[in-house]
Amino acid sequence: MKTTKSPGGPGGRELKTRVKTARKRTLSSTLWLQRQLNDPYxxxxxxxxxxxxxxxxxLEIDEKHHLLQPGQRIVDLGAAPGGWSQAAAKKVGSAHGHGKVVGIDLLDIEPIAGVEFAVQDFLAPEAPDLLKTMLGGEADGVISDMAANTTGHKKTDHLRIVHLGELAAEFAGEVLKPGGYFLCKLFQGGETGELVARLxxxxxxxxxxxxxxSRADSSELYVLATGFRAKAT
Structure with missing residues (x-):
């Protein structure tokens, strides 16, 4: 690994880290590591x-649309490694007893002040009830940065992320209070029409x-639905 200078930084030059391909590291892994090391975010x-x-x-979405407010109750789907939960907890003040943030993911995360977290597959039948118990009431917002494991087949991967979005939207409809919001990651492409129509x-x-x-070369985008219309019971 070495650092070189390239045009673009202060004075026309910036530091750039290049990673050599190690014997046990694939080219794709090397390129990913190099991108990570040079990613300003x-x-x-x-x-x-x-x-x-x-x-x-x-934080960028919240700055523009003013979603996260002190005292809110937030559900974070696909929380690992914890960036969204951490930001939500800071905004709603859950570390200081204001509001609540609960999260779920297949992967464990290091404890975060103000966040109640469970290692669980959101697709498991018991996951929705587990989250409802953790939340202990209605939610102000459901946020989802979930992404399915990729297969390498573009259409299949796209259908998987849409399916996750549909399940997240269904769950949001069960826990949100009137006026609540739903924020979910999708990817650009077809097959999202039914989900958007539902929202x-x-x-x-x-x-x-x-x-x-979001990385410029990423096809990810987010759908933000605000002003939840609770169904009459």
Missing amino acids: VVRAKREGWRSRAAYKL KRDYAVVRHIKPNS
């Missing part, structure tokens, strides 16, 4: 104490968002 997250660069996506039926406003902190 990764560097910034480490410097500012965030669990992941993803925290900036939520437009159940929420006052539906937007598609591509945060500046």
Whole structure:
């Protein structure tokens, strides 16, 4: 691994880290590591104490749309490694007894002040009831940065992420209070029409968002639905 200078930084030059391919490291792994080391949001997250660069996506969306407010109750689906939960906890004040943040993921995370977390597959039949018990009432917001494991087949991978979005939307409809919001990661492409139509039926406003902190070469985008219309019981 070595650091070189390339055009673009202060004075026209910036530091660039290049990673040599190790004997036991594949080329794709080497390129991923090199991208991570040179990603300004990764560097910034480490410097500012965030669990992941993803925290900036939520913070950027929140800055524009004013979602996270003190005292709110938030559910974070696909929480690992904790960037979104950490940002939500800071915004709602759950570490100081204001509001609540609960999260779920297949992968464990290091404890975060103000976050109640469970290692569980969201697709498991018992997951929704577990989250409802943890939450202990209605939610102000459901946020989801879940992504399915990729197969390498673009259409299959896209269908998987849409399916996760549909399940997350269904869960949000069960726990949100009137006026609540739902934020979910998708990927650009087809097959999202049915999900978006459902959200437009159940929420006052539906937007598609591509945060500046999303990598330029990524097809990810986020759908934000606000003003939940609770169904009559």
